[in-house]
Amino acid sequence: MNFFRKLLSIFFYIFLMLVLFFNFEDLFQKPEVDAKAFKLSLKEVSQEVNVDFVHENRLQFRKEIDNLLQGLKPFYEAFSASVSVVDINQDGWSDFFVPSTKRGSRSHLYINTGHGRFVEKARDYALDLLPEPVRAGFFDCDNDGEPEMLLTTNHCPILYKKDSLGQYKKIYKFPEPCQMSTAFNIFDYNRDGYLDLSVAAFSHIVPNNWHNSNNGPGGVVFYKNEGQCRFSRDTKDLNERNRRFTHAIGVVDSRNKERQDLWAATDFNLDRIFFQKDDDSYEQADEILYNSKAHNGMSVEPYYLSGDSYPSVFISQVYQPRYAVTGNQLWTFDGHKFVDSAKEQGVNKCGWAWGALFEDLNNDGRPDLIVSNGFISGDPQNQYWSMMNRFAPSSRRYLSNSINWRPVNNTTWSGHERDCVFMNTPKGFVNVSEAIDFDKDKLDGRGLVSIDLLNNGKLSVIVANQKQKLNFYKNETPSEGHWIGFRLIGKTSNRDGIGTKIKLKLENGNTLVRAHYPFNGYSAQKSSKIHFGLGPYKVAEVIVHWTNGLQEKYLNPKLDAYHSLEEGQGVAL
Amino acid sequence: MKHYRIDLTIPKLGDPRILFLIFTMVFLFLGLRLPSFGGNFFDYCMLAGCCMIFDFILRKMITGEWVFPLSGLTTAFGIFIVCDVIDNIYYLPIAFLAMGSKAFLQIQGRHIFNPGAFAIVISNLGLVHAVSPEAILRWTGDLKLSLFIFLCGLFLAIKVRRWAVVLAFYGVSILVSPTLSLFSPIPPLSYVHNLMWEGIVIMAFFMLTDPKTSPSHMKNQLLYGGFIAILAQYLRFLEFRLPEHTALLVGCLVYAIFRKYSLEKDSAEVWKIKEVHIELF
Numbered sequence: 001m002n003f004f005r006k007l008l009s010i011f012f013y014i015f016l017m018l019v020l021f022f023n024f025e026d027l028f029q030k031p032e033v034d035a036k037a038f039k040l041s042l043k044e045v046s047q048e049v050n051v052d053f054v055h056e057n058r059l060q061f062r063k064e065i066d067n068l069l070q071g072l073k074p075f076y077e078a079f080s081a082s083v084s085v086v087d088i089n090q091d092g093w094s095d096f097f098v099p100s101t102k103r104g105s106r107s108h109l110y111i112n113t114g115h116g117r118f119v120e121k122a123r124d125y126a127l128d129l130l131p132e133p134v135r136a137g138f139f140d141c142d143n144d145g146e147p148e149m150l151l152t153t154n155h156c157p158i159l160y161k162k163d164s165l166g167q168y169k170k171i172y173k174f175p176e177p178c179q180m181s182t183a184f185n186i187f188d189y190n191r192d193g194y195l196d197l198s199v200a201a202f203s204h205i206v207p208n209n210w211h212n213s214n215n216g217p218g219g220v221v222f223y224k225n226e227g228q229c230r231f232s233r234d235t236k237d238l239n240e241r242n243r244r245f246t247h248a249i250g251v252v253d254s255r256n257k258e259r260q261d262l263w264a265a266t267d268f269n270l271d272r273i274f275f276q277k278d279d280d281s282y283e284q285a286d287e288i289l290y291n292s293k294a295h296n297g298m299s300v301e302p303y304y305l306s307g308d309s310y311p312s313v314f315i316s317q318v319y320q321p322r323y324a325v326t327g328n329q330l331w332t333f334d335g336h337k338f339v340d341s342a343k344e345q346g347v348n349k350c351g352w353a354w355g356a357l358f359e360d361l362n363n364d365g366r367p368d369l370i371v372s373n374g375f376i377s378g379d380p381q382n383q384y385w386s387m388m389n390r391f392a393p394s395s396r397r398y399l400s401n402s403i404n405w406r407p408v409n410n411t412t413w414s415g416h417e418r419d420c421v422f423m424n425t426p427k428g429f430v431n432v433s434e435a436i437d438f439d440k441d442k443l444d445g446r447g448l449v450s451i452d453l454l455n456n457g458k459l460s461v462i463v464a465n466q467k468q469k470l471n472f473y474k475n476e477t478p479s480e481g482h483w484i485g486f487r488l489i490g491k492t493s494n495r496d497g498i499g500t501k502i503k504l505k506l507e508n509g510n511t512l513v514r515a516h517y518p519f520n521g522y523s524a525q526k527s528s529k530i531h532f533g534l535g536p537y538k539v540a541e542v543i544v545h546w547t548n549g550l551q552e553k554y555l556n557p558k559l560d561a562y563h564s565l566e567e568g569q570g571v572a573l
Numbered sequence: 574m575k576h577y578r579i580d581l582t583i584p585k586l587g588d589p590r591i592l593f594l595i596f597t598m599v600f601l602f603l604g605l606r607l608p609s610f611g612g613n614f615f616d617y618c619m620l621a622g623c624c625m626i627f628d629f630i631l632r633k634m635i636t637g638e639w640v641f642p643l644s645g646l647t648t649a650f651g652i653f654i655v656c657d658v659i660d661n662i663y664y665l666p667i668a669f670l671a672m673g674s675k676a677f678l679q680i681q682g683r684h685i686f687n688p689g690a691f692a693i694v695i696s697n698l699g700l701v702h703a704v705s706p707e708a709i710l711r712w713t714g715d716l717k718l719s720l721f722i723f724l725c726g727l728f729l730a731i732k733v734r735r736w737a738v739v740l741a742f743y744g745v746s747i748l749v750s751p752t753l754s755l756f757s758p759i760p761p762l763s764y765v766h767n768l769m770w771e772g773i774v775i776m777a778f779f780m781l782t783d784p785k786t787s788p789s790h791m792k793n794q795l796l797y798g799g800f801i802a803i804l805a806q807y808l809r810f811l812e813f814r815l816p817e818h819t820a821l822l823v824g825c826l827v828y829a830i831f832r833k834y835s836l837e838k839d840s841a842e843v844w845k846i847k848e849v850h851i852e853l854f
Contacts, residue, residue: 004634005634005635008631008634008676008677009676009677012669012673012676012677013677015666015669015670015673016670016673016695018699019666019670019695019696019698019699019700020695020698020699021699022699023702208714209710209714210710210711210714211609211611211710211711211712212607212609212711212712212714269609270608270609286608287608289608291610291611291612291613292611293611293612293657293707293708293711295609295611295711320705321701321702321705322697322701322705322814323705323707323814324657324705324707325657325658325659325702325703325704325705325707326657326659326707327659343659343660348659386812386814387812389809389812389813389814389816390757390763390809390810390812391763391767392710393709393710393713393767393770393772393773394714394763394766394767394770395714395715395716395719395766395769395770396714396715396716397716398762398763398766399714404760404762404763
């Protein structure tokens with residue numbers, strides 16, 4: 001026994017040394033990725049395509065508090081870089097808009113010439129000088145075929161409409177109280193054919209608790225579209241007392257009941273989920289996420305990863321060794337509760353994650369995942385995480401006063417992080433961003449979208465970086481299969497086709513599903529062209545579920561092309 | 574037919590560890606009902622199971638006795654409310670660190686470190702990609718809860734005759750912090766709020782007062798509490814992660830070395846225990 005005890009004690013000492021000095025992470029590290037095996041090429045070409053944009057943000061508070069909050073301004077200014085894809089001139093080519101938040105700075109609207117380049121034309125549309133814009137959402141609120149624009153700002157949201165000269169003019173400013181917001185979604189919640197708004201806010205105040213804050217700007221507010229772009233506030237269902245900090249609102253049929261559930265990605269607290277009932281009202285269902293450890297939700301990106309079963313919802317969170325190891329989440333409903341499989345799928349670690357986007361980058365039939373990350377990139381030697389040790393463990397009253405926070409100034413707070421590109425392989429997701437040199441400058445990514453530059457099924461990627469230059473990554477990956485794309489035109493359903501579900505039945509029996517909610521994600525608007533990678537298979541039939549309940553079928557569509565699906569033109573089921 | 578008998582040592586009802594156990598169970602029961610608590614009962618059972626198994630087996634190996642693993646159960650509580658893990662499998666090495674420190678890191682037959690504090694500090698230092706002290710931020714920030722913990726902790730500290738340690742810890746902290754705030758942009762009130770924070774209250778009343786690793790004579794208790802206070806405040810000033818737990822570890826080591834070479838021996842702590850004999854077929 002003595003000998004055995006001595007042996008065990010030696011083992012303990014060795015174990016202790018190993019824990020302290022050996023990096024166990026290396027043991028669990030996946031083998032180095034061979035980028036050539038994936039043949040993925042996302043080359044940064046912003047100069048080549050004539051995109052030259054640097055996001056700016058500088059807040060100016062009231063004189064009496066501006067000096068007091070000076071040190072925290074990098075924190076307050078860290079939330080507003082967004083990008084919106086829109087075919088603003090209706091020529092069939094995807095354009096995109098990027099607002100610059102700083103007062104007096106110019107936002108940019110890039111018009112796709114169709115030849116692989118863009119022309120900046122914000123002034124022509126009167127979109128260059130906007131009042132401290134944060135995020136834009138282009139949608140047809142009166143179903144006249146022309147996109148209006150919802151603009152959230154550092155204050156209240158504003159609605160714009162094109163005038164007879166094609167310039168955007170303010171037609172409505174939403175009333176107070178309102179706060180800085182990246183969190184809105186536009187969809188037809190009551191299926192009356194008009195697109196409604198759901199808005200939540202993040203604001204410029206600090207939380208009173210890191211995981212259980214209750215001093216946020218408020219709940220999720222609905223604005224019902226009465227027709228002709230007139231909106232009335234409708235809060236009877238979501239007028240909740242819990243005041244949270246919301247980064248994004250996602251819409252998803254999470255329980256496969258043809259309902260439009262809401263998922264509010266919430267910082268400093270649990271995410272909020274609202275199940276839609278049969279009468280289109282909502283009931284809060286947060287308890288389903290009890291025991292979720294990650295309370296820094298930034299983005300909501302749903303996707304049907306497994307064909308026709310329940311959709312998976314990717315929530316960006318924070319992963320920072322030493323301080324926050326819970327990481328991203330990938331929630332899927334199993335009939336009774338949501339189950340998080342991010343770790344098993346290999347997508348839980350991507351630094352301080354923001355925007356997220358599922359798209360099939362190589363058309364192999366499996367959707368890949370791109371995640372933008374990085375919070376505040378300052379002096380790498382000066383880490384804000386360690387400064388938080390001084391004031392983080394405090395009472396609510398103390399923490400809620402921003403004067404008690406350490407100044408951020410030129411520190412780094414999860415900065416200098418490389419965005420992630422998770423390739424979907426038969427063995428799970430693999431992060432190949434380093435192998436393909438994606439985001440080599442390690443900028444602070446926020447809004448993230450895909451855009452088909454040449455309408456050839458190869459999706460390029462745009463990343464809006466906070467107070468830094470925009471990145472445009474051209475997809476030059478050799479296609480590993482066929483693709484097909486759709487543009488929806490509603491008739492009795494809303495004209496943009498938002499909320500429509502498309503199911504592709506392939507010749508091998510598999511089903512691919514996508515629901516068209518372009519405002520999911522974080523601070524981004526996706527293209528109205530819905531892209532599917534098919535791999536080597538052809539499409540046997542396309543089934544479209546319009547939001548008004550109509551289901552239509554289209555047979556044997558031509559591959560490697562975009563199709564306009566107009567409501568009523570298919571074969572009714 | 575052959576009979577087997579196990580002689581098992583278990584605590585009596587008056588043993589202070591039973592009080593602590595009741596506190597932890599009530600705390601966990603209430604905490605697990607909170608949405609923001611983040612953990613679940615299965616996670617705690619896994620951690621507690623690992624700690625208890627290691628405690629049970631290692632104690633048998635070291636002392637030759639079967640002892641009910643109460644220490645493992647209470648140690649698991651301290652770790653559970655502080656540490657987040659990326660995967661529950663990491664509870665295994667954390668539990669081994671905790672109970673192994675008790676079994677193998679000893680001076681004069683007494684373990685040096687509070688097992689929970691040891692595991693928390695070492696795992697957060699070494700397993701940085703998998704363990705973080707974020708869990709403690711998930712249920713803290715409420716002054717009412719702080720008061721509840723303070724009252725329970727005070728009762729326990731009096732019961733184990735260690736209230737002087739806590740008094741010294743808080744007293745010296747309050748004296749030292751204004752001095753440190755002169756060299757830092759953080760106002761003195763920050764240190765006060767920090768001292769009232771639930772995580773510190775639990776550490777002070779439940780870990781600092783561990784009778785096995787803290788002095789029993791009042792004079793030594795005051796020195797011990799004061800030393801840890803100064804070190805903790807200084808580590809916090811240096812923006813060290815887990816400053817209080819780290820200071821506790823250093824304090825335990827200093828006290829253990831002092832006890833080895835001191836002429837004045839602290840009395841060995843005696844729990845209220847009894848032996849039970851379990852007959853197996």
